[in-house]
Amino acid sequence: MDTVPFGKPRAERADAVRNRELLLETARAMIAEHGAEKVTMDGLAERAGLGKGTVFRRFGSRAGIFKALLDADEHRFQEQVLGGPPPLGPGADPVDRLVAYGRARIAFLVDHHAIARAALERGGPVPTGEPTVTQLHIRMLLGRAQVRMPELTALSIQLTAALEGPLLLYLTMPESDAPPAAEVDRFLGDSWQALIERIAR
Structure with missing residues (x-):
């Protein structure tokens, strides 16, 4: 049976929003410079100055x-x-x-x-x-x-x-x-x- 959640969905934290935007902006820059095939999870984390775990939590793969x-x-x-x-x-x-x-x-x-x-x-x-x-x-x-x-x-x-x-x-x-x-x-x-x-x- 479907259930209806009570209340509004919890808003995303401000730091999580900033990290997401930073990672997307960094990925765009890497694609423009080197092509999509060169973008890796490790490279994106290093370029953005964030931990690899943060990248996995945001995007999964x-x-x-x-x-x-x-x-x-x-x-x-x-x-x-x-x-x-x-x-x-x-x-x-x-x-x-x-x-x-x-x-x-x-x-x-x-x-x-x-x-x-x-x-x-x-x-x-x-x-x-x-x-x-x-x-x-x-x-x-x-x-x-x-x-x-x-x-x-x-x-x-x-x-x-x-x-x-x-x-x-x-x-x-x-x-x-x-x-x-x-x-x-x-x-x-x-x-x-x-x-x-x-x-x-």
Whole structure:
């Protein structure tokens, strides 16, 4: 039987919040300097000036570091979608927003491909953000664009698969076989725009 906890969840201690932010900032710096593959639990702890036990308590594993980075950047991306400048944010024509969202989402996923690879847990799913959020956003914009097709919810699910699916394949390809990120960004972005413009006619 499910139980409901009494009271509010205990707030995270201020020093724990500071340590988390320090570790994420340090991890970003290490990735920028040396690449994701060079980031280790020991190296992160040493660079941040914290104990290795602190890093394990915060993230659990090396993959957990990269999952936390993805989560933080995903949150910032969604803030831009909900309140940033148009056409990605509110205020633009819904078709233009659909095109802008797809292009921005592709750019986000391609830009984070090394972090997403490093966030893979053995036997676990590919961590690429929140496809459910993408589907809900696409469904809302299809409605506002008054797209004349039946079952807009089903269409939004298919469009989400079209947007997120190729990136799943890209992330799971051997790095030696993967095309350059800029090329993936361009051809997937162009294909997304052509698809949306055809649907919206």
